[in-house]
Amino acid sequence: MVKVTQRLGGLVLRFAAFCAALGAVIAMVTSRERSSFFVLSLVAKYSDLAAFKYFVIANVIVSVYSFLVLFLPKESLLWKFVVVLDLMVTMLLTSSLSAAVAVAQVGKRGNANAGWLPICGQVPRFCDQITGALIAGLVALILYVFLLIFSIHSVVDPFLLRKS
Amino acid sequence: MAVAKLVLAATSGKSSKILLGLRVLAFLATLSAAIVMGLNKETKTFVVGNVGNTPIKATFTAKFQHTPAFVYFVVANAMVSFHNLLMIALQLFGRKTELTGFRLLSIAILDMLNVTLLSAAANAAAFMAEVGKNGNKHARWDKICDRFATYCDHGAGALIAAFAGVVLMLIISAVSISRLVQPNKCSISTTAASTSVVP
Numbered sequence: 543m544v545k546v547t548q549r550l551g552g553l554v555l556r557f558a559a560f561c562a563a564l565g566a567v568i569a570m571v572t573s574r575e576r577s578s579f580f581v582l583s584l585v586a587k588y589s590d591l592a593a594f595k596y597f598v599i600a601n602v603i604v605s606v607y608s609f610l611v612l613f614l615p616k617e618s619l620l621w622k623f624v625v626v627l628d629l630m631v632t633m634l635l636t637s638s639l640s641a642a643v644a645v646a647q648v649g650k651r652g653n654a655n656a657g658w659l660p661i662c663g664q665v666p667r668f669c670d671q672i673t674g675a676l677i678a679g680l681v682a683l684i685l686y687v688f689l690l691i692f693s694i695h696s697v698v699d700p701f702l703l704r705k706s
Numbered sequence: 707m708a709v710a711k712l713v714l715a716a717t718s719g720k721s722s723k724i725l726l727g728l729r730v731l732a733f734l735a736t737l738s739a740a741i742v743m744g745l746n747k748e749t750k751t752f753v754v755g756n757v758g759n760t761p762i763k764a765t766f767t768a769k770f771q772h773t774p775a776f777v778y779f780v781v782a783n784a785m786v787s788f789h790n791l792l793m794i795a796l797q798l799f800g801r802k803t804e805l806t807g808f809r810l811l812s813i814a815i816l817d818m819l820n821v822t823l824l825s826a827a828a829n830a831a832a833f834m835a836e837v838g839k840n841g842n843k844h845a846r847w848d849k850i851c852d853r854f855a856t857y858c859d860h861g862a863g864a865l866i867a868a869f870a871g872v873v874l875m876l877i878i879s880a881v882s883i884s885r886l887v888q889p890n891k892c893s894i895s896t897t898a899a900s901t902s903v904v905p
Contacts, residue, residue, distance in 0.1 A: 590842065
C-alpha cells in the first residue's frame with residue numbers, strides 16, 4: 543500500500559514539473575512585442591538575449607525528460623540512473639533560471655555604472671510575459687528539488703533512515 | 707544489520723580517500739574563485755571631451771559590486787567552500803562519530819544542494835560576463851571589456867575556477883549518493899564472521 547502511494551506521489555510531482563517547464567517554454571517563446579521609439583522601431587523577442595535562449599533550451603530538455611520518465615515501468619533497472627539524471631536536470635534548471643533572472647534584472651533596472659538603460663519601459667508586455675515564464679521556471683525548479691529527494695528515498699532502502 | 711554494513715563501508719574504504727581528495731580540490735577551486743572575483747576592481751581615467759584645447763578627464767571604476775550576479779557569485783562560492791571545509795574537517799577529525807544512515811543521507815543532500823547553488827551562481831555570472839564582453843545591440847547595451855580589460859580577465863579567471871568547482875562538486879555529489887546506495891564489498895566478510903560467532 544505504501545509503495546502504491548509512493549509511486550503515485552512521484553508521478554504527480556513529475557507531471558506537475560513537466561507542466562511547469564512546458565508553460566515556461568511556451569510563455570517565453572510567444573513573447574514578442576514591437577514598440578516605436580521616436581523614429582526607431584524596436585522589436586523585442588526572447589532570442590535577442592543569449593540567456594533567454596539557454597532558458598528555453600534547458601526547459602525544453604527538462605520537459606522532454608519528465609515526459610519520458612513518466613512512462614518508465616516500476617520494475618525497470620533504470621531507476622538508479624534516474625537519481626543521477628534528476629540531479630543533472632535540477633542543475634540545468636537552476637542554472638538556466640538564474641542566468642535568465644540575472645539578465646532580466648538588468649533589462650528591468652538597467653546598470654547605471656555600465657551605461658545600460660532599462661528596456662522594460664518601452665516594452666512592458668514583453669517584460670510581463672518574461673516574468674511569468676521565469677516564475678513558471680521557478681515552480682518547476684522547486685518541484686524538481688522535491689522530486690530529487692523523493693527519488694533518493696525510493697531508491698535507497700527505507701529502513702536505513704531509521705536508527706534500528 | 708544493514709545499518710552496521712553501511713557504517714563500516716562509509717568510514718573505511720577507498721571511496722572516502724577519493725572523496726577527501728576531491729573535496730580538497732573543490733575547496734581550493736571555489737575559494738580561489740571567490741577571492742579573485744571579490745578583489746576584482748579596476749579604475750581608469752578617460753578623456754570625455756574637449757573644452758577648447760584642454761581635455762576633460764573623468765575617472766571610472768569597474769567593481770564587482772556593480773553587478774548583482776557577481777555579488778551572488780562571490781557569496782555562493784564562499785558558501786560552497788565553507789561547506790567543503792566543514793566536510794573535510796568532519797572526515798579528518800570525526801573518526802569517533804558514527805556515520806549512521808541519516809547522517810550519510812544529510813551529507814548527500816547537502817552536497818546536492820551545494821552543487822545546484824554553485825552551478826546557478828557560475829551560470830548567472832557567465833551570462834552577465836558575456837553581455838559585458840559582447841554587448842547587446844538589440845537592447846543598445848555597449849560592451850565594457852574593451853575599456854576595462856584587466857577587470858574582464860580577472861573575471862574570466864574566476865569563472866573558470868568556479869566551473870571547475872562545479873564539475874568537482876558534481877563528482878563529489880555522485881560519490882556521496884553512491885555511498886548511500888551500495889554497501890562496500892569488504893563488509894560482507896565481517897558480517898559472515900559475526901554470524902558464525904552467534905550460535
